[in-house]
Amino acid sequence: MSTGSPSSPSSPQKSSPSNDGDKKSVNKEEEAIGICTTTKERFNVPLTYDCTDVFVTPQKWTEWPVIIELLLIFFYSATYLLGILPKWFFLVNYIFWRLAYNCGLGYILSTQSNGKHFTKLVQNLIKTHKPMLESNLSLRGKNGVVKHEKYRIDDYPLDFTAWMVYRAVVDVILSSDLAGYIVFCVAYFELPTTFGLYEFISYGIGISLCLFNLWAKSDAHRVLGDYAWYWGDFFFLLDKNLVFDGIFQMFPHPMYSVGYSFYYGVSIMSRSHTVLVVSFCAHMLQLIFLVFVENPHIEKIYGGMSSETNQTSEREPIFFKNLEPFKNPDDLFLVVIICYAMFTSLTASFTTAVGHAVLWRLIHHVGMGYILYGQAKNQAFTKRFTKLGGTSQQAFTFFKKLYNFSLTINHVIMVTLTAKIFITTFIWSGFVAADGASDYHFEGFSQLLSWQYATQLVAGIILILLNIYQSTSTHEVLGDHGWFYGDFFYTETNQNKQPSYTGIYRYLNNPEIVLGYCAYFGLALISKSYAVLGLAILSQFATYLFVKFVEKPHMDKIYGAKNLREKGGIEMELSRVTSHPKIAALNERLDENISKVKKLLLKQD
Template identity: 35%
Template sequence: MEFEIRNRKTTTVESVVDNGVSTANRLHASATPSNNDNSGTRDSSEDLSLNHSLSDSQKQSLAKEQEEAAFGKTPNGTIFRVPVTKDMLSEIFDMSKKKSAFDIMTLAVMGFQIFLFFTLPTSVKRWLFLVLFVFWRAGYNAGLGYLLKLQSERRGLVAWAKEKGIFDKKSGSPWYDWLNRELTCKMDSDYDFETAPIEFNTWLLYRQLVDLILMNDFTTYVCFALSWLTFPAGSGFFSHLLRWIAGFILVSFNIWVKLDAHRVVKDFAWYWGDFFFLIEQSLTFDGVFEMAPHPMYSVGYAGYYGISLMMASYMVLFVSLAAHAAQFVFLTIVENPHIDKTYNPPTVHKKRASAANSTAPGTPILSASDVTATPAVAPIDQAATLVPCGSKDMYNTYFRRDLIVFKNFDIFRSNDIFVALIIFYATVAPLLVSNTGPRFLTFVMVIQAFLWRIFHSYVLGAVLKQQSVNKFYTKHFIKHGGTVQDAFQSWKSIFNLSNSMTYATFFLAAFKMYSIPDDWTYGTVLLRHVLGLALIALHIWASVSVFEVLGDFGWFYGDFFIEDSSSGLFYTGIYRFVNNPEKVMGHAAFWGMTLICNSWSIFILAMFSQVSNFVFLHYVESPHMRKIYGDKVRKDAGVVKTVKAAQILPKNLKNEVVSKIREKIEETPEIKDVLQRTREVSEKAQDFVEGTRGDLNELVQSVAPRLQEMVTSSKAFLESSSEKLIVARTWEDMGVYDMSQYSIKVVDSLASQDENGVPTYELGQQLTVEWTAPLNHGTKDWIGIYKTSSNNSTKVTTVASKNRYLYVGKDLGLGEALEGVENHAGMGDGEVIEEEVVRIDDKELCKGRVVFVGDKLPWFQGTFEFRYHHHGRYNVMVHTTPFKIALSSLQGEAEHSVASISQSLLPYVQRCYNSDEETMPCTVDERFIMINEQIAERIVKGIQLMYGIEFAWEVVSLDMSCLHLALRIFTATRALAPFSKVVPQGHAVGQPQFAAFPEPSLVASVAAAL
């Protein structure tokens, strides 16, 4: 649907909007040093002043030099000129160039494998090259993926190179001279091994491993495919010819994609350079990157299927599918997280000046006692200066976990139950009927699917058309005392039911038509099933991608109902490449089921669905889009632009052909006479069409259509158990360490004590741990927090820390700290304070502190202890005395007020924000910023512990302030008071107890803030 471009400010609250940076799009950002392309320029006052003092010829030379130069930036801020690099193929296969040991190794391994291909018998090499291809593909996706993941998260490769000193002449490493010689011989004169940053040298070394793996991955795949070459019996010459032509086209297309991608991203992105350093330049989308998302991983593997087609082998096809799937796993686990972290960091929202200035710099964080002295509600005009409600409040008004197929299904909502029951009766019940003939039952299922398609596309399409023209649907509800919200809520329920039934009845009819083949190898049976499943997978991916961009608002056609809900058009995600992904890909599953079922009835049903969707898009959605957005609606998508830009024929060929034809016509009177008569007939036909156009338009508009495709965006969240057992790795020889020199204690003074004298800390409270250790303590010693009941032994830890640990050294245990690299990204990751050498009892010891805050803390109640572990293993050197983490319960209080609830809630909410003064609320009526699911879950968990009321985390995103949450809590406690087990003194058991209604001034203030 062309819904793609509506302003998604109203949808980005709950939907994830594709950031638009693909596998190598991040790299357009990274202009590359390869081939002397312009990769980046410096812009400084020093350059400008220098430029003014140069002559014209010197300026031209300087400009040319800057165009050929690329300037990189390391994580510690060092700017350096990136030496020119060469592409892999020209370096390896150009025999005129000097070869390094890495090149010789790569060629030797490739040559040996090719030798095996030509010498071994077919029965042996088929399985041998299958094993070899799996090995090299695993080396690519698992091996390179692990190294890149390590480098992205902890800069592990650079840290390893620095720890081993392989690029440091002073370290005396035996590898230094050899690497200097081997890497320098592959570079031009602008490269200096000794002065180049360690990040660049590490990247060059990593490139050699990439060349070895990628070249052999390709070689073994080709050898594997050729060893399975077959010519199916019963296929004629033309069948073989068509297969090879189609395969050759796919392979050629694959080669073009790779070449064009390398033209755009160059060596820097081709070899994942931005995992090591960056070249600053704005993101661009050019060539193949305008045609498909992640082109090097998606359409860039079309050659796999072209080769499978030419080899006529299902074995090659299935192996190709598995390899392609592994590539997408690599993309999802390795590349996408790094892209998001590097090019789309979360926006840090600063507080408004009026709010920030209210607290002077250096003012301590509000404590519980401070809050009690703070007015419950700020003046209305002051509250109005805080972050405005904006589109988020509009979203919260119209969307409340709406049912989308079965997403957000709630068994306690009547509408959800009705949808489930209707789908059950329409799909499962007919299969249980046994007293009717199979033909009649099949006929009923097919007709049912036709009727739901008519209702979904044409009936709902007509409703939307009238809603667009004259607000037909909304007027009906207003007429009977309803609101726009009532109308939209009803529309969402009807649309979801219709959309779900359209899919359910189609798949039921297809299921009834399907029969399991007796012989999977006969004809095209197996091929039809493979292609059908591939089309279904394509449909699911397209639907999920569409929903990620549109969100709830676009999915339910919100701008047909909600005025001023959009401020512009944005082409993001899948819509960057195609204007209407649902026009074709949105019906891929229907055609996939048609291939699998091999039924004419299902084919006609799929064709009818496709045509109905076209009609709806043309007569309902497109006019509405033009009506709202006018000229902002894009005509050509990325794919169309790419095809138009690829000019195979000369530009003037058309004009030359037309002129030649005209010359021939003018020379032949008979042809001129025929053309004259044809022109007269054409003019009469045109007059007839013009006369009937109005009638035809009215006829078509009366059956205007509607189809919106289903999305099954089911994201399975696999949560590990609270205490996951591990195989503890320990050091055996611990006798060299004096255990008496180790100590650890919590130094926070804000702890209370329970009746047994056990220190008790508030849930989410920052905990500072002080430790001492001998001078020879492990460089990777670490401290973790555990429940006392989790470990049976005080000598060895046997359960996972669930990331609630910190290294005692600021280097994360990787040796010397990396200059300019932050080991902990923000308060949520804790803080490591530099250790120092102190003298205690005439002994020199190391002493330091680590601060546990935010994600490093357990966000549940219990009795805990800190454990000091040795050198990255699970040997426990010392542990603290047990302490409690709890949140004071306020359920026993006789009465609550909105003011008291909000004042009690504020300190805890501040701790949920990791006590970060830049983002946490300072007053009860200040709106939350930087809210996310994790923070919201912490808040509702605290509310449950404090007041015994359970809320879903989405409630926090609706209220967005402590004051609004307090009013909700107050209302809930008042509603649940008759069922409370707490009975205040002076009241009989069973007598309903209601808290006092909130004071009118508070209600007025909350209403004003709303």
């Protein structure tokens, strides 16, 4: 696996492409060569039924896995329509199938990855129940001929047969999980008593999220094919290059991220706290599945992401990570100052607390920007150290501590200010002193239970988690050296070098501009504060100026402007979609109609 040289947080690095997708991409209709992971045997991979074929292929309806799927779907539908079971049953039923997915399948895949336990189980089943297995498995064809064929175990390696059995288990669990979720949502659906602008917007957003989810899932299946859709590389490998396009060019792990937008669309339309909370928890379980089951296997099989950095053996503290206040005096000083800043924000008046946050934000972006601008221009920061008898390494070490201190204190002050406003707004109006009654509008604890605030709270948490993902993914690509702008201190100009865009940089050229402060917007939603929203906007705009006037010129100097990508993966994919002939023709007709309307309005005037 090759790696590139990171620079500032705009700088990408090379890594294995497997880090950017949920599963590996294979064209499902293209004949492929499989490689057994146990025996290294090579074999022709036949065509298989996908997850929707089983419902429209009568030949499949005699197989027990499909019979179980259809019976369960019929049972859920009939019992709900007839009102036989209480609605809490459908909640418990969905929780069961969601745990069967994330915990059950997660356990199977984890043990399969580490010890081929499922393959060994299937090997024992073949010895005792071979006819039963063959009668409940089938293929779409062989040697490129699409037709229904009964499965013959002796024609294929054990690894492939284990995958076929696993697919049958997956189909039962996933179809029951989806059907159970739909019936659960319908059971808890609350129709609005009135229909106004708010309801119209809510249903519009909900339907849009559901339609987007339908496109995301279908496009992901187009890219992945059956092999990756059913976690095929846990059982055998394909002798085929990995290809990512479509939805995988736009979003990281789309099957686990935007692939669950359906949950939030339905939650918004249902107006149910229960649906919202259960959907959010179910999505979090899916992300845990990704982190602890799929990602470790991807790193094991395809190699993890690594960065070629000018790193020292000592890990630098980032935010509160790696801090050792009882060992390192600098870390102790940081903790003491942070505690003082928190105390100041909590006890000060509203105006003072907000001004305190603005001041530190300006110190961070203007101060750090000024240092790096001078460093990029003539190594001013390093020269100041060398004049005093120091070294360039000491200058960089001091800057890292300064940058981490500034960044950490800004985040802490924002969280403290949000907590101050949240407590004073919802829990206790006399929590801290305020300049006047208008500083806080006390809504009371009961407002925390309202549907509108529950939606805001979940959206705020999602934005915070998205920001955490952005930060950790950026650091994973750049390493400590790139995170702390090491190339401003160790300049290696190479305008013939083409930077590589991997990890989160596969989708965004500058993720810190787009996602770097979405947690602040999440805090604004949670606190229902325009002041926090204003600070979030200020931080986002300051970051944009920082990148435009400090990072970008330095990147042009290091790599050469001609070697830098103009558009990120999301922009390129959107450009590809909008350049489609049908979309282009639609845009032309739309422009023509707009022009006609303008002419009519001008004539009337």
